[in-house]
Amino acid sequence: MPLNRTPSTAPARVLIVTAVQAEADALRRGLTGPYAGRYDLLAAGAGPAAAAAGTAARLAAGTYGCVVSAGIAGGFPGRAPVGSLVVASELVHADFGSETPEGFRSAAELGYGRTVYPADAERAGALAAALAAAGLAVSTGPVLTVSTATGSAAAADALAARVPGAAAEAMEGCGVAAAALAAGLPVLELRAISNPVGPRDRDAWRIGEALDALAAAATLLSEVPL
Numbered sequence: 001m002p003l004n005r006t007p008s009t010a011p012a013r014v015l016i017v018t019a020v021q022a023e024a025d026a027l028r029r030g031l032t033g034p035y036a037g038r039y040d041l042l043a044a045g046a047g048p049a050a051a052a053a054g055t056a057a058r059l060a061a062g063t064y065g066c067v068v069s070a071g072i073a074g075g076f077p078g079r080a081p082v083g084s085l086v087v088a089s090e091l092v093h094a095d096f097g098s099e100t101p102e103g104f105r106s107a108a109e110l111g112y113g114r115t116v117y118p119a120d121a122e123r124a125g126a127l128a129a130a131l132a133a134a135g136l137a138v139s140t141g142p143v144l145t146v147s148t149a150t151g152s153a154a155a156a157d158a159l160a161a162r163v164p165g166a167a168a169e170a171m172e173g174c175g176v177a178a179a180a181l182a183a184g185l186p187v188l189e190l191r192a193i194s195n196p197v198g199p200r201d202r203d204a205w206r207i208g209e210a211l212d213a214l215a216a217a218a219t220l221l222s223e224v225p226l
């Protein structure tokens with residue numbers, strides 16, 4: 001199923017935003033199919049603020065039909081194993097809110113900010129189906145944006161309880177989504193799992209494996225019209 005239905009003779013371009021250049025390079029390596037030329041890659045920096053600023057600046061300078069936040073991520077145990085891919089059903093700014101005597105309350109609950117950005121359902125579904133059909137391990141679910149990476153099992157459990165079905169955690173998705181929303185564009189998030197969400201063990205991150213999964217996903221992206 002085509003992922004980009006913009007009725008135009010010149011198909012809309014897709015902006016893919018990563019945190020670091022290594023992620024953009026992995027995606028570039030995988031963009032080998034006939035639609036590869038439609039994609040622009042931007043390494044905007046780590047964290048939601050850099051992601052939002054970089055995405056907004058690039059969207060102001062070009063014409064795009066869709067924006068994708070992509071890169072490596074932590075996977076929630078039992079939901080997204082290391083080396084697998086996650087296509088976001090929604091992008092959730094999971095640590096944006098306030099601590100209260102009764103516990104964490106989101107900025108949305110408290111009425112001062114947006115914390116959930118739905119992914120473009122049709123494109124996300126078609127992308128996940130295409131990845132699965134190619135034999136890649138892929139799951140769908142909420143992908144969390146956090147400014148502080150989770151570093152303990154208790155914190156991972158708290159986040160999983162805060163966002164039922166949470167599949168992965170990264171640091172940029174909602175920044176990209178805020179910029180896309182301001183520009184009136186649909187957003188997707190695609191993550192390759194480098195580590196479990198839980199006790200911090202940076203030496204155990206399987207970054208090479210995750211970057212290879214990201215490259216494989218990019219190949220699929222470039223073989224179907226997103």
Ligand SMILES: O=C(O)c1cccc(C(=O)CC[C@H]2O[C@@H](n3cnc4c(=O)[nH]cnc43)[C@H](O)[C@@H]2O)c1
Nearest residue numbers: 019020022046047072073074149150169170171172
């Ligand atoms: O050192 C490298 O070679 C290298 C290659 C690619 C990416 C990196 C990063 O450090 C990317 C940082 C980026 O990764 C996301 N991430 C990954 N795991 C987690 C996590 O468990 N919790 C939160 N974020 C995670 C995140 O989006 C970071 O911005 C290094």
